[in-house]
Amino acid sequence: MTNKIIAYIDKFVKLTQEEKELFSSCFKEKKIKKRQFVVQPNFIAKHRHYVLQGAFRAYVVADERQEHTITFAIDDWWITDYNSYIFQQPATMFVVALEDSIILQLDYEKEQELKLQNHKFETFFRIMAERGLASQQRRIISNLTQTAEERYENFVSKYPLIIQRVPQYALASYLGMTTEFLSRIRNKRVLKKS
Numbered sequence: 001m002t003n004k005i006i007a008y009i010d011k012f013v014k015l016t017q018e019e020k021e022l023f024s025s026c027f028k029e030k031k032i033k034k035r036q037f038v039v040q041p042n043f044i045a046k047h048r049h050y051v052l053q054g055a056f057r058a059y060v061v062a063d064e065r066q067e068h069t070i071t072f073a074i075d076d077w078w079i080t081d082y083n084s085y086i087f088q089q090p091a092t093m094f095v096v097a098l099e100d101s102i103i104l105q106l107d108y109e110k111e112q113e114l115k116l117q118n119h120k121f122e123t124f125f126r127i128m129a130e131r132g133l134a135s136q137q138r139r140i141i142s143n144l145t146q147t148a149e150e151r152y153e154n155f156v157s158k159y160p161l162i163i164q165r166v167p168q169y170a171l172a173s174y175l176g177m178t179t180e181f182l183s184r185i186r187n188k189r190v191l192k193k194s
Contacts, residue, residue: 004052005104008076012127013120023121026114027104032097038080039095045084047105051077054101055165058093059173069174072098072162078128098166148177152185 005027006020015023032038032054039045039058049056056073058081070093073079084091085108114121142151152175156163163171172182 004076005050008050009124013124015120019118019120022117023114026110027106030103030105032101032103034097034099034101036097037094038097038103039084039091039093041092041094042090044088045081045091045095046108048078048080048085048108048111049073049095050104050106051075051079052102052104054103055098055162056095056101057098057166057170058095059170060093067173069170072159072166072170072174074162074165082132098170143176148175148181149185149188151175152182153189 006015006024009015009020009023027050029052038047038049038056051073053075056079058070058072058079059067060070061067071079079095081091081093081095083089084093088108111125115125142154146154155171155175168182169179172179175182177185
């Protein structure tokens with residue numbers, strides 16, 4: 001299974017065989033059951049999670065108990081409460097498995113050691129951070145400038161695999177709308193195609 005993480009890092013930085021072995025040795029494989037949490041509020045996120053197989057949702061709960069989906073992760077994606085992980089302070093998000101999953105966990109301390117040992121590892125994590133920041137910026141701009149229908153259409157075209165694997169309530173929450181409104185958008189879309 002560590003071949004997948006090596007293939008992933010290879011997209012961004014080229015490692016020697018020795019570097020690949022060192023990098024992959026820092027991960028711990030873990031099976032996660034559907035509805036199992038890997039991060040919970042008030043506990044420090046000690047790991048960054050690479051999804052080998054499965055689906056996850058990160059969300060927060062507002063005062064009125066309303067859930068707001070922050071992000072999803074499926075095969076070949078990363079997930080954690082990054083604010084908690086990076087600053088090693090209590091988490092504010094829940095990260096839960098949406099299906100039975102297999103992840104590779106990278107411990108915070110191990111990541112710091114990797115970065116100190118080799119600039120290629122530091123480069124890899126910098127690239128991941130930059131890509132994550134750019135993605136969050138696109139999402140904020142989309143939420144501020146697009147209609148609900150446009151947000152849905154863009155999400156469908158960009159992430160067709162996620163649409164098939166996440167519950168409708170979670171997708172609606174991510175897109176900033178009610179489940180009922182998302183149903184209307186989907187029904188309208190089906191009618192247009194027929």
